[in-house]
Amino acid sequence: MQLALFGGTALQDGKQEMKMIGRLNHVAIAVPDLQAAAAQYESTLGAKVGPPQDEPDHGVTVVFIELPNTKIELLFPLGEGSPIQNFLDKNPSGGIHHICYEVDDILEARAQLQSQGARVLGSGEPKIGAHGKPVLFLHPKDFTGCLIELEQV
Ligand SMILES: CC[C@H](C(=O)O)C(=O)SCCNC(=O)CCNC(=O)[C@H](O)C(C)(C)COP(=O)(O)OP(=O)(O)OC[C@H]1O[C@@H](n2cnc3c(N)ncnc32)[C@H](O)[C@@H]1OP(=O)(O)O
């Protein structure tokens, strides 16, 4: 199933798709040791590293690393039933977990994606993410094995 995530592609009948994803907001990395990973980005890689932020509604603690053109989000499980626990069990050294794209209107994006058969994870309702903005997640199996987060900006 080929799903259109970005606009500008003319369809057979010449109708333009609605533009959807915009800027890359962040690339998330699940890590087995948040403090060690943050220290490595700060001292070994010389990056600007923010403080840990508990996000109980999402079952993670996050640390954001500001880059000139985007952000890295370090993720560590918070509490029981964290959505990233299985991922870390399968990838004990850690690994790239998801990519977050920005959208203008998350409900419009959701409607368009669902009309194309894409699966929106969880309840399907946007939650407020680490930046205080509504976010949604799309099933990795629908997007070439990549877990996609959409954040309305
Ligand atoms: C504070 C918010 C913050 C922000 O930016 O604002 C965040 O980003 S919060 C981030 C944490 N929250 C989430 O990730 C929510 C969405 N994720 C989920 O609902 C789950 O992680 C899910 C459903 C994607 C996977 O859950 P789980 O691993 O427990 O399920 P399975 O083991 O059954 O996996 C199913 C299937 O998917 C593959 N998989 C799992 N995770 C990923 C991934 N990150 N990237 C690619 N593929 C992934 C997994 O290997 C299974 O494939 P299979 O071939 O069946 O083995």
Ligand SMILES: [Co+2]
């Ligand atoms: Co994220």
